[in-house]
Amino acid sequence: MNLALEYIKYRWNSKGRHGTHSPFVYDFVDKCMQISLDENFLEEREKLFKSLKSDNRAITIEDFGVGSKKLSNERQISQLFKTSSSKGKYGNLLYQLSAFYKPKRILEFGTSLGIGSIHFSKGNSDSIIVTVEACRATRNEALGNFSKLNCKNIESIHTTFSSFLESYSGEKFDIVFIDGHHDGTALKNYLELLNPHTHNDTLFILDDIRWSNSMFSAWKEICNSQDYHVTMDLFRMGIILKRMQQVKEHFVVTI
Ligand SMILES: C[S@@+](CC[C@H](N)C(=O)[O-])C[C@H]1O[C@@H](n2cnc3c(N)ncnc32)[C@H](O)[C@@H]1O
Numbered sequence: 001m002n003l004a005l006e007y008i009k010y011r012w013n014s015k016g017r018h019g020t021h022s023p024f025v026y027d028f029v030d031k032c033m034q035i036s037l038d039e040n041f042l043e044e045r046e047k048l049f050k051s052l053k054s055d056n057r058a059i060t061i062e063d064f065g066v067g068s069k070k071l072s073n074e075r076q077i078s079q080l081f082k083t084s085s086s087k088g089k090y091g092n093l094l095y096q097l098s099a100f101y102k103p104k105r106i107l108e109f110g111t112s113l114g115i116g117s118i119h120f121s122k123g124n125s126d127s128i129i130v131t132v133e134a135c136r137a138t139r140n141e142a143l144g145n146f147s148k149l150n151c152k153n154i155e156s157i158h159t160t161f162s163s164f165l166e167s168y169s170g171e172k173f174d175i176v177f178i179d180g181h182h183d184g185t186a187l188k189n190y191l192e193l194l195n196p197h198t199h200n201d202t203l204f205i206l207d208d209i210r211w212s213n214s215m216f217s218a219w220k221e222i223c224n225s226q227d228y229h230v231t232m233d234l235f236r237m238g239i240i241l242k243r244m245q246q247v248k249e250h251f252v253v254t255i
Pocket residue numbers: 062063064065066084085086108109110111112113114115116117132133134135138159160161162179180181
């Protein structure tokens with residue numbers, strides 16, 4: 001995968017906020033993505049990020065996905081923060097999605113240090129965020145971060161994605177963020193297994209769609225399938241919705 005070339009193609013195909021005529025995508029670009037993050041949260045976040053960046057404690061990672069491209073299983077918190085956390089504009093987007101769509105229930109596959117969950121949580125304190133992580137040491141770090149930022153609406157589940165899907169019998173999810181086990185076949189399989197736990201308007205966020213050839217092939221297959229009528233390419237992430245009531249459309253959006 002030539003990421004630089006992919007990025008040029010992505011920018012070439014992307015439309016500005018006034019270049020799209022789909023009401024759903026227009027709202028996403030013109031309203032959701034324009035939401036500002038709360039000032040208090042920005043201050044708390046800065047403090048947390050500062051401490052994580054300089055946290056050189058090492059923990060032992062248990063790998064339940066496809067592992068890291070470069071790192072060993074003994075990892076410093078600062079490395080995990082750098083390589084496996086939704087920061088910058090992607091973290092902001094998670095906040096904006098929960099603030100704008102006000103989902104009742106959010107499912108996150110892959111908690112890591114909890115940065116993604118924290119953004120969802122602070123975007124809408126009425127949402128319930130269920131976040132799944134199989135690595136015990138990493139999850140323990142996330143629990144500490146949730147309590148530091150006083151996030152009371154996060155339910156952390158210590159298990160694998162597959163075991164979670166086998167036993168889950170609760171309410172359907174309105175947003176699903178798949179951010180772990182970055183393998184194309186696994187991704188398609190999780191989407192299939194998530195069918196009974198999601199609905200026509202569930203917004204799925206797929207992270208790292210260009211992480212490997214297998215992820216990118218799966219992404220292209222998903223975009224071409226008739227199962228999702230809205231697909232949006234945000235370069236690192238993809239967003240998909242079933243929305244069977246509308247004609248099938250694909251968008252390339254710059255965030
Ligand atoms: C990229 S990190 C998640 C980052 C986080 N969502 C965020 O936004 O900051 C991926 C996490 O998924 C976990 N993971 C990978 N495969 C898994 C599986 N099959 N079951 C449970 N957890 C898994 C890893 O242990 C890792 O902590």
